[in-house]
Amino acid sequence: MREVRVELGPRSYSALVDKGLLKRLGELVGSWCPDLNPRKVMVVTQPPIEEAGWLAETKGGLEGLKAEIHVARIEDGERAKSLETLQGLCRELAKVGLERTDAVVALGGGVVTDLVGFAASVYLRGIALLNVPTTLLSQVDAALGGKTGVDLPEGKNLVGSFWQPRLVICDTSTLASLPGRELLSGRGELAKYAFLGAGKILQLELEDQVAAALEVKARYVSTDEREDTGARMALNYGHTVGHAVEAASLARSGTHPLSHGESVAIGIVAAARIAERMGRIDSQRVAEHLELISGLGLPTMLPSWADPQELMAYIARDKKNRAGLTFVLDGPGGVEPVFKVDPRLVTDVLEEMKESVS
Ligand SMILES: NC(=O)c1ccc[n+]([C@@H]2O[C@H](COP(=O)([O-])OP(=O)(O)OC[C@H]3O[C@@H](n4cnc5c(N)ncnc54)[C@H](O)[C@@H]3O)[C@@H](O)[C@H]2O)c1
Numbered sequence: 001m002r003e004v005r006v007e008l009g010p011r012s013y014s015a016l017v018d019k020g021l022l023k024r025l026g027e028l029v030g031s032w033c034p035d036l037n038p039r040k041v042m043v044v045t046q047p048p049i050e051e052a053g054w055l056a057e058t059k060g061g062l063e064g065l066k067a068e069i070h071v072a073r074i075e076d077g078e079r080a081k082s083l084e085t086l087q088g089l090c091r092e093l094a095k096v097g098l099e100r101t102d103a104v105v106a107l108g109g110g111v112v113t114d115l116v117g118f119a120a121s122v123y124l125r126g127i128a129l130l131n132v133p134t135t136l137l138s139q140v141d142a143a144l145g146g147k148t149g150v151d152l153p154e155g156k157n158l159v160g161s162f163w164q165p166r167l168v169i170c171d172t173s174t175l176a177s178l179p180g181r182e183l184l185s186g187r188g189e190l191a192k193y194a195f196l197g198a199g200k201i202l203q204l205e206l207e208d209q210v211a212a213a214l215e216v217k218a219r220y221v222s223t224d225e226r227e228d229t230g231a232r233m234a235l236n237y238g239h240t241v242g243h244a245v246e247a248a249s250l251a252r253s254g255t256h257p258l259s260h261g262e263s264v265a266i267g268i269v270a271a272a273r274i275a276e277r278m279g280r281i282d283s284q285r286v287a288e289h290l291e292l293i294s295g296l297g298l299p300t301m302l303p304s305w306a307d308p309q310e311l312m313a314y315i316a317r318d319k320k321n322r323a324g325l326t327f328v329l330d331g332p333g334g335v336e337p338v339f340k341v342d343p344r345l346v347t348d349v350l351e352e353m354k355e356s357v358s
Pocket of ligand 1 (some may be wrong): 047048049051054076077078081088108109110111112120123132134136137138141142143144145146147157174175176177178179184185260288
């Protein structure tokens with residue numbers, strides 16, 4: 001079993017990575033959180049995870065805790081990250097009578113860990129959260145770091161909190177039932193870590209890949225938990241253009257939207273091309289980006305429907321912007337936030353990245 005530590009003083013915690021950890025949940029919680037002795041535990045999950053058998057395994061694994069186990073189910077998909085679902089979940093916690101010393105378990109992908117993390121932070125002004133991520137994306141990213149939240153019709157993740165879990169348990173066996181497209185989406189997020197100090201990550205076996213990604217994330221979270229210094233922003237590598245492409249894709253009706261990871265993959269290539277035009281990296285480094293992304297089976301070009309002007313409108317609203325466009329870019333000192341990037345240069349790169357219609 002691999003262990004990754006997030007150092008945050010009294011709120012420090014571990015992420016554990018291995019196959020078959022669901023069966024040992026009670027024992028692991030007992031060993032890593034000895035002060036946590038819940039009388040009641042609420043496991044929150046979604047239908048596909050239950051249908052794959054992971055809820056039953058989780059309940060079995062939690063038996064060792066000798067607590068009453070309850071289950072709450074939320075609807076599947078990004079739509080579940082809403083204030084309505086949050087209210088429904090908090091009401092279920094109240095009906096079951098969860099107290100301050102009890103715990104909630106988020107069993108699922110990033111949608112579940114984001115929503116349940118937020119509920120754990122506000123219910124009774126905060127109760128213990130145990131994250132049990134079941135998608136590659138949530139294992140390498142969403143379940144660790146304490147960012148929780150829900151979406152508003154006005155935008156993604158606009159309401160939320162920083163609330164660290166007490167323990168993150170990544171059982172890689174759960175990825176066996178993950179649809180291929182979700183696995184690919186997780187790889188997009190994994191790819192960014194190759195440029196954030198985990199160069200050989202893709203050559204490792206799965207458990208080591210997850211642990212290596214979490215090591216990088218834990219370092220940034222430990223130094224800049226609430227994105228006060230800007231250091232944590234580096235974790236957004238590829239996300240400026242990535243979020244714009246994802247939003248534009250979702251806004252188009254009647255098409256199969258690009259996944260988060262596919263969009264991030266395109267965003268990573270765009271970031272490399274922007275960095276090259278700014279003289280921060282050379283063409284060889286851009287080629288390394290292209291090779292890595294295409295080697296994962298992820299896109300390196302914008303789809304033919306993409307409109308650079310529309311993407312620029314989304315980029316102009318990016319949360320990282322400070323008096324001009326902010327990008328996270330590679331350079332001689334590594335990946336870092338770069339402020340006041342010339343919008344014309346970005347537009348030129350997006351034009352250059354448009355797939356020609358055959
Ligand atoms: N808080 C953070 O730091 C952070 C970081 C990155 C992403 N996110 C958030 O994560 C969300 C995306 O997460 P995601 O990609 O995990 O998507 P997701 O949670 O929607 O899961 C994708 C699909 O896979 C299903 N699924 C999950 N585990 C499964 C399994 N083991 N077997 C079969 N099916 C399974 C889910 O039910 C869902 O249908 C977004 O809302 C994003 O904003 C948060």
